[in-house]
Amino acid sequence: MSHSNTSVPGVDPNDGELVNADAALVLKHPFAMVLLLAMVAGAMDARDYQSFEVFTANQAGNMVLLWVKLLSEPGVALLSLASLIGAALGITFVVYLRSWRHWFSGAAGSRSLLYLAAFVLAITSILGNQLFASTDGKPVQDLVVWTNVWAGAVASVALSAFALGTLATVFVTVGTHKAGVIASTGPFVDGTRYLAASVVYKNPQFRSRSKYLLAFPAAWSLGAVIVGLSPLNRESITLLGVALVVAVAFFARRVPAPTPPAES
Secondary structure, X not given: OOOOOOOEOOEOOOOHHHOOOEHHHOEOOXXXXXXXXXXXXXXXXXXXXXXXXXOOOOHHHHXXXXXXXXXXXXXXXXXXXXXXXXXXXXXXXXHHXXXXXXXXXXXXXXXXXXXXXXXXXXXHHHOHHHHOOOOOOOOHXXXXXXXXXXXXXXXXXXXXXXXXXXXXXXXXXXXXXXXXXXXXXXXXXXXXXXHHHHHHHOOHHHHHHHHHHHHHHHHHHHHHHHHHHOOOOHHHHHHHHHHHHHHHHHHOEOOOOXXXXXXX
């Protein structure tokens, strides 16, 4: 496979920036904007679990659900597999695009990937009921493999997971910190670990680090809280998520540093 040599300002093709893209190089207020993406992921994860009894962001949970339900509820179990595959394809898609054109690692390219993720989410919301049979209001335990309803659920789950996998890969770091857009467990463990260490060792840097890490599961949980307390259906929640992702891509555009005046 040939790779493009198109250069991107601030991105060295020979280092990890093509894989570990930094939101701080692309967005204004990068930490807050990435937290908004984590909130969208948490909301979609909660709503998709309510609709399909599978996760579309928490893939560790799907690895458990797949085997727990495989014999008793094969239709639901295979939805977990569809989510795992969809997320893997979304992650792989971003990595491949950035290897093909380094432009996708820069500011404009990264924002275009956010718009793409929002577009895929919008498809699951706007066209879901028209193109795919919805399971809303129907017991997912009754899903029969290879029926139209099951195929529609597979398509909706896979597309949602693809979009969230894409979101998780557009920005992997924020400055020197790891960004946990679709995985709250890792930041929760690390954040709690640093918080405990700050108490034991009286180190203010550990406390600062813990606050940063714990912000991701907090944002994730906020998205889930909104879903849990809201009467909105999956389509409405998805469209709200689309609006947030588009807002991050559009309003958080990084302002270039002013060019110093030329010496006379």
